[in-house]
Structures are given as structure tokens and as C-alpha cells.
Amino acid sequence: MLKNNPFNRLFFKLLLGFWLCSSLIIALVSLLPLLQQNHDRSPLPPSLERMLKNVAERIQEQPQLLEGKNLQRLRHSRNKDGGRKHNGGPLRLYLIDGEGQVLNSKRVSRGFRRFQLMAEEADQPISHQFRDELIFGPYSFEVNSKPYQLFGRLPDNHPRPWFFFFADNKLLTAGLAILLSGLLCGLLAWYLGKPLRSLKHSANALARGDLSSRVDATTANRRDEMGQLAVAFNGMADAIEAMVNNQQRLMGDISHELRTPLTRLQLSLALARKKGQHSTELDRIEYEAQQQDALIGELLTLSRVTLNVSEKRLTAELTETLSQMLDDAEFEAEQQGKQLHIDIDESIRFNHLPRTLSRAIENLLRNAIRYAEQHIYIESQQTKNQVRIVVSDDGPGLAEKELEAIFAPFYRPDNARDRVSGGWGLGLAITQAAVDAHKGRILAKNQPSHGLIVTIDLPI
Known part of the structure; x- marks a missing residue:
């Protein structure tokens, strides 16, 4: 667990994630020049050494080649000894005297000068692959006791690995490094953000009244703080669900138990009526008993719908x-x-609780009929994912601040709609509970002209 393994902590995951990401990018970019150098520079192969040796021996046999115009003949030479060549390209030679001067060419490329320095540092014959040419040497020899060195150049002689393309294009390499680091950091952010999104979804569902909502097992089984938070959230949700369910059961049990003495009271009133006892007090008791019976019936309905x-x-x-x-x-x-x-x-057909849904729509229609001036409307439509039922009227509407509160149990706003109502504020609470039982959503709002419109969305 977390106490035994501190590396499961979110701090270390963040630290290691970003550190490894940045280190990987830096290492890849930094290794490119080293890989290129190791690949391009190598000891002089025997085939190339043999090419230089053949030319050197020819010069030793014909010292006049070092004089005047004969030097120009040494600038280009075809490979006639089975050596390497590139698409039939010529072998170009550079003859260097003891003072380091190029004897057979007035113009020397910058790449060749670089290669001379490389060869001096290596202190041995080498070959180096530049972007479009292969330079190799030196092969040292003497003519008339004078030291000379011979270098060779061939056109691009062998394919380079694909990743050297990035070493030659610095801006592109920097852009790709930024993109790669963004992708790696994005994966890390997704890994850390996924459990947070799961927690957010579950918290929102719980706030909407879905007491069965829990964080998924994948998040809860994590061994970092995210997992601990998910476990704590699920424990809290379990406690809230048990508390609410116990409260609803208690309300249902109390309402059910009240039915017994109320039934006895109504029976006593009936016996008194049968004996011819009539008075204002008895009429009042009978009226209140009926009201009490209706209230208990509403409470039992709310309890049943809430507990589903x-x-x-x-x-x-x-x-x-x-x-x-x-x-x-x-x-x-x-x-x-x-x-x-x-x-x-008539084509709308879906899975639902028939009696519960019918009671919910009945409460909405009765309220609409009670407060409408002339017209009441009920409409329905079905989409791919939900069924929408809309109940509206042309009555006085509600204050904006009360549009959400009207679905709370026993809520009776002090406005024109409820002053004429003889209810207890349970009808719309039952509707809200019925919609919650279907995992749906209910919304009340005033119409632009006048009247109230209530929309129910039920998922299919």
C-alpha cells in the first residue's frame, strides 16, 4: 500500500513522468550527433586503401607525374582495380606535400579541410561520410625522399540511416522534439486526468440524486492518492445512500403506522353518524381525518417511488x-x-415504470389544469437516446428563484399558484422521484409570454 511503497504516491509519479519525458527527448536529440559521428567516421577500409596505394605506386614509378601539367592528371581517376565506385562516378585525388599544401588542385572544398583536421586528430588513415561525398586517407609515401600524402574523394558512397536526416535538419528536429514531448506529456496528463474525470462524473451524478453512482473499480484499485480518494468517495456515497434510504423507509413506516389509528378514528366517526350524532365538531374531525388520510397516502407514494x-x-x-x-x-x-x-x-415505445411514470405526468397535468387560464398542452417526442415529454399551460407562471425548489418535498412557494392550492407540496416531489427512478431529468421554466412549461427527458 501507500505507506509501504512511497513510489506509489502521486508526487513520485508526476516527478518521474515529467523527468523521464524530458530526459528521453534530451537524450535522443543529444545522441544524434554522436551516432552520426560514429557512423560517418571509420578506419580506412582495405578497398579504399588499395585504391590510394595503387595511385601512390604509380607516382613512385613515374616521378614526372609530380611535375607541371602532369599533376592535373592526378585530379580525376577511374577505378580500374575493382575498387568501390558510386554510379560510375570518378575518384578524385588530392596530393599533399610535406608542408600540407595541395599540389594538384587550386580549389579545395571546406569539407576536405575539415577532413584533414579529422585525420590529424585520428593519427591514422580514416574515411568520413559527408552529406554528398566520401573522403578518405591519407596514404603516406615518399618520392625522391620527399614525403607526400594522398587523399581520395568519391561521390555519396553508401546510404545513411534514416534518422541522420534529423541531424541535418535542426529546425525540423527541434519541432519534432517539441511535438514528441507534447505527446508524452499528454499521455501523462490523460493518465492522471482519467480518474479525476471519473470522480467528477460520479460526483455530478450523486448531486443529481443518483445515489447508486460510484467511481469505477479501475480508479478505486489504483495504489496512489487517486485510488484512496475514489475509495473514500465510494464509502461516502454508500453512507449517503444508506442514510437516505433509511430516511425514506422510516417515513414510509411511520406513514403506514399512522394508517391504523386513523382508520379507527374514521370507523368511530362512521359509528357516530350511524347513531344519528351530528355536530359541527364531528364534521370538522371527519374533514381533518380525510385530509390526514390523503397526506399519508401521498407520503407512502413518495416513499415507494423514491425507493423504487x-x-x-x-x-x-x-x-x-x-x-x-x-x-x-x-x-x-x-x-x-x-x-x-x-x-x-403513438410510436414511442421504451422500457419504463408504467405506474410511476403515469403518476408523475398526472401530477404535472393536475397542476397545469388548476392554474391554466384556458389551455393545457402535453406533447412527446423520441430521439435516438431519449424520450421527451413536455407539459405546459397558459397560467401565471412562477418566480424564477422557485423554478427548481418546487420539486422539493413540502415546498410551497408563496405565490399565486400555491395560495389557491390545497395540497401539501408532495405532488411535484413525487414527480421528481419518478423521473429520478428512470435516471431522467426534469426542468421547469416560464414561457416567454406567460405560463409554465415542464420538460421531462427520459433516457432510452
């Missing part, structure tokens, strides 16, 4: 699920002199 029990998911058409509820809502709207406009696509 006693109902199985079914794949069914939306029109089939909402059919009876829409008929009841249409009748209720007609009784109040209002009109319900229904536009439900």
Missing part, C-alpha cells in the same frame, strides 16, 4: 401507459371549462 419498490420495468408504448390518466385529465379540464391538447406519438 413494488414495480417492475416494462417495455410498453407511452400512449398505453398514459391512456387512462389522460382520459381522466381531459374530463377534469372540461369540468373546469378548460381544454387539454394532447399530442402523444
